[in-house]
Structure formats: C-alpha cells, structure tokens
Amino acid sequence: MVKPAKGTTTLAFIFKEGVMVAADSRASMGGYISSQSVKKIIEINPYMLGTMAGGAADCQFWHRNLGTKCRLHELANKRRISVTGASKLLANILYSYRGMGLSVGTMIAGWDETGPGLYYVDNEGGRLKGMRFSVGSGSPYAYGVLDNGYRYDMSVEEAAELARRAIYHATFRDGASGGVASVYYVGPNGWKKLSGDDVGELHYRYYPVMPSTVEQEMVEVTGA
Amino acid sequence: MVGKNCFAIASDRRLGVQLQTIATDFQRIYKVHDRLFLGLSGLATDAQTLYQRLVFRHKLYQLREERDMKPETFANLVSAILYEKRFGPYFCQPVIAGLGDEDKPFICTMDSIGAKELAKDFVVAGTASESLYGACESMFKEGMEPEELFETVSQALLSSVDRDCLSGWGGHVYVVRENTDVRCIFKHDHSDMILLRSIKYIEKELNMLLRDPHT
Numbered sequence: 001m002v003k004p005a006k007g008t009t010t011l012a013f014i015f016k017e018g019v020m021v022a023a024d025s026r027a028s029m030g031g032y033i034s035s036q037s038v039k040k041i042i043e044i045n046p047y048m049l050g051t052m053a054g055g056a057a058d059c060q061f062w063h064r065n066l067g068t069k070c071r072l073h074e075l076a077n078k079r080r081i082s083v084t085g086a087s088k089l090l091a092n093i094l095y096s097y098r099g100m101g102l103s104v105g106t107m108i109a110g111w112d113e114t115g116p117g118l119y120y121v122d123n124e125g126g127r128l129k130g131m132r133f134s135v136g137s138g139s140p141y142a143y144g145v146l147d148n149g150y151r152y153d154m155s156v157e158e159a160a161e162l163a164r165r166a167i168y169h170a171t172f173r174d175g176a177s178g179g180v181a182s183v184y185y186v187g188p189n190g191w192k193k194l195s196g197d198d199v200g201e202l203h204y205r206y207y208p209v210m211p212s213t214v215e216q217e218m219v220e221v222t223g224a
Numbered sequence: 225m226v227g228k229n230c231f232a233i234a235s236d237r238r239l240g241v242q243l244q245t246i247a248t249d250f251q252r253i254y255k256v257h258d259r260l261f262l263g264l265s266g267l268a269t270d271a272q273t274l275y276q277r278l279v280f281r282h283k284l285y286q287l288r289e290e291r292d293m294k295p296e297t298f299a300n301l302v303s304a305i306l307y308e309k310r311f312g313p314y315f316c317q318p319v320i321a322g323l324g325d326e327d328k329p330f331i332c333t334m335d336s337i338g339a340k341e342l343a344k345d346f347v348v349a350g351t352a353s354e355s356l357y358g359a360c361e362s363m364f365k366e367g368m369e370p371e372e373l374f375e376t377v378s379q380a381l382l383s384s385v386d387r388d389c390l391s392g393w394g395g396h397v398y399v400v401r402e403n404t405d406v407r408c409i410f411k412h413d414h415s416d417m418i419l420l421r422s423i424k425y426i427e428k429e430l431n432m433l434l435r436d437p438h439t
C-alpha cells in the first residue's frame with residue numbers, strides 16, 4: 001500500500017566537510033497554505049539538527065524531548081551523546097507509539113567523535129543510516145537533482161548550492177512545498193545556518209526572464 | 225470583476241496534477257469575441273473541449289444572426305450545454321465576462337452543471353475560490369477605472385493564490401473597455417518589492433495603451 005506523502009521537502013547529505021541539511025518552509029492543510037514561514041530544521045543542540053516532515057506538532061515536541069534526553073545523557077555520562085545514540089533514542093520512542101497516528105519523517109544530522117552522522121527516523125519506528133536522504137512529497141524531485149550533482153569531495157559552498165538547488169526544484173514541481181529554502185551546515189564545531197532564500201527569487205536567479213519576451217506580450221490581443 | 229464601463233477577467237497560470245506542477249504558462253481565459261471572454265477552471269481537458277464546443281456554437285450563431293452573441297445569451301448557452309451533461313458532467317467552472325448593450329459590463333459564473341450566479345461586482349471560481357471571495361470582497365470598489373481595476377484584480381488574485389498549493393505562477397489579466405482590449409501577463413514573485421515593480425511597469429504600459437486606443 002502506498003503511504004500518503006507528507007507535504008514538504010527536506011534533505012540532508014554527508015560529504016567530505018560534514019553534513020548539509022536543507023528544507024522548504026511551507027505548511028499546507030490539504031490545498032490551503034497555512035504558512036510560508038515554518039522552521040522545518042530543528043536545533044536539538046548546538047551540534048545536532050533534526051528535520052521536520054509530517055505533523056508539525058509531533059516533530060516539534062519529540063525533537064525537543066530528544067534534546068532533553070540528550071542533555072540528560074551528557075550530565076549522566078560526562079560526554080556528548082553520539083548521533084547513533086540520539087537517533088536510536090528517538091526511534092525507540094516512536095516505535096512505542098506505533099499505530100497511534102503519530103506522523104514523523106525526520107532526519108537526525110550531527111557531528112560526533114566518529115565524524116559526521118546522518119540517520120533517517122520515521123513514525124513507524126524505521127531507522128536507517130545513510131549518506132543521502134530526502135523526505136516528503138517533494139523528495140522525488142529533490143533526489144533527481146541531489147543524486148545527479150552529488151560528489152563526496154565537494155566544498156561547503158558547492159554542497160550548499162547543490163542543497164539549495166535541490167530544494168528549489170522540489171518546490172517548483174511539488175505544490176505542497178514552497179516558501180523559503182533554508183540551508184544549514186553541520187561541521188566539527190557544530191551547526192551553522194548558511195542561507196534562507198525565497199524560492200520565488202531563486203526561480204528568477206536560475207532562470208532569468210528575457211525582457212523581450214515580456215515586451216512581446218504587452219501588445220493588443222489579436223486572438224485568444 | 226466589474227468596473228466603470230469596463231471589466232477585468234484574470235486567472236493564474238499553473239497547470240498541475242494534484243500536487244505536481246506540469247506547466248507554469250497555462251492559458252485558462254479564452255476570447256469568444258471582442259467583447260466577450262470566457263475563463264474555465266477545473267479539469268483541463270474538459271475546459272478545452274467545452275471551449276471548442278462553445279466556439280463552434282458561437283460561430284454558427286454568427287452565421288445565422290450575422291452578429292456577435294450578447295453575454296447574457298452566451299451565459300444561457302453555456303448553462304444549457306453544461307446541464308445536457310447533468311449525469312456525467314464536465315468538471316469545469318466557467319467564468320463569463322462581457323460588455324453588453326451600451327457597454328454595460330456583464331459577469332457571471334456557474335457550477336459544473338450550469339447553475340448561473342449573476343453578480344454586479346465580482347465572481348470567482350477555482351481551488352482558491354474561498355480565498356478569492358475574501359480578497360475581492362475587501363478590495364472591491366464601485367465604478368473603478370481600468371487602471372485601478374487592473375491593480376485591484378491583480379492584487380486580489382495574487383494574494384489568494386499565495387494561499388493555495390494548487391494555484392500560482394503569476395497571472396493573466398484581461399481588462400476590456402469599450403473598443404479597447406489590453407492583455408497583461410505579469411510574473412509572480414513571493415517578494416513584494418519585485419511584484420510592486422512589475423505592477424508599476426505594467427501600469428505604465430497600460431496607461432500608454434489606454435491613452436491611444438488605436439495602437
């Protein structure tokens with residue numbers, strides 16, 4: 001049975017310099033756009049990020065809960081929790097609520113002692129380790145651009161541009177994605193927000209309108 | 225939307241299959257004759273077929289009566305054609321706008337089985353129709369001149385489609401007054417600054433064209 005997709009586009013990938021995380025910012029209720037400025041990249045702690053796809057309340061609450069548990073781990077063990085450990089904590093919680101209607105499709109990205117880490121965790125209790133993920137209704141379109149342009153040894157700027165483009169192309173084709181494309185980078189010193197560009201502006205930056213075409217259409221109508 | 229001896233008809237430009245966007249330059253408004261325009265929202269294939277059927281009937285009418293159809297008559301024709309398919313309807317909501325006798329503007333909309341809704345001020349149709357009702361209700365004024373009407377219609381359209389996943393990508397706006405007919409297409413940005421600039425640019429062009437109707 002095909003799962004109904006969560007209306008959003010988020011992606012993350014590991015490369016030589018760390019982890020790049022990007023997402024759109026549109027919240028839709030069926031066809032209605034309820035907001036164009038939702039923060040879909042949640043800051044769990046200064047070196048770990050989570051992405052939001054699915055129910056906003058579910059994702060926000062459980063990520064904050066995860067942040068709390070990570071802090072408790074730090075206090076109890078006098079060292080930071082690994083990305084593996086954090087994602088396992090979340091996956092176990094979601095598994096215990098399986099079948100109760102939570103809607104969470106998240107990626108946990110971070111930098112720990114073993115280097116960059118990226119896990120995909122969802123509301124059915126699934127947990128996958130990987131190098132590239134995209135979640136949401138716009139993910140097929142984002143994968144198309146991401147898989148094509150991905151190389152392990154990219155610089156931070158190249159990776160950011162790839163992530164931005166992938167989100168932009170997903171927002172172009174998918175009606176449930178739009179708003180602002182935010183790009184975050186997770187490095188050895190923690191995460192840093194790199195950019196937040198309106199996808200409408202990105203459209204004209206990538207595909208500028210030629211003035212002559214517009215002028216042609218500004219004349220009297222000869223036929224419909 | 226109705227103005228002073230003129231009317232404006234506008235549509236968005238997106239064509240999609242549920243959430244996926246297929247095209248960003250889709251034409252939804254058709255000219256039936258110089259003083260009568262038809263906008264068709266809903267299923268694209270039904271819109272095209274319905275338009276072709278209506279143009280055929282109008283051409284027959286022109287041959288028999290040796291004149292163009294009045295908007296009120298055309299509205300009755302559309303309603304009848306839609307009701308013919310009462311139990312297997314066209315999935316379209318038409319919006320009809322035209323200038324009748326003595327250049328009096330006429331607008332009406334219908335549901336997909338031909339129930340006419342006449343209005344004196346504005347009519348709306350489509351996936352964002354609820355938003356459009358709100359936007360038009362608050363922005364509409366009686367007796368607007370073509371320049372102001374264009375501005376109002378564009379802003380109402382854009383603010384409504386910005387709240388709808390299934391509409392967008394700019395708009396087509398037709399403003400028709402007496403014997404002039406000006407078409408404008410404006411690109412759409414989420415950024416207000418850029419939108420304002422392109423509206424001003426189009427306004428300038430519109431003013432130039434309206435001042436001299438024979439260009």
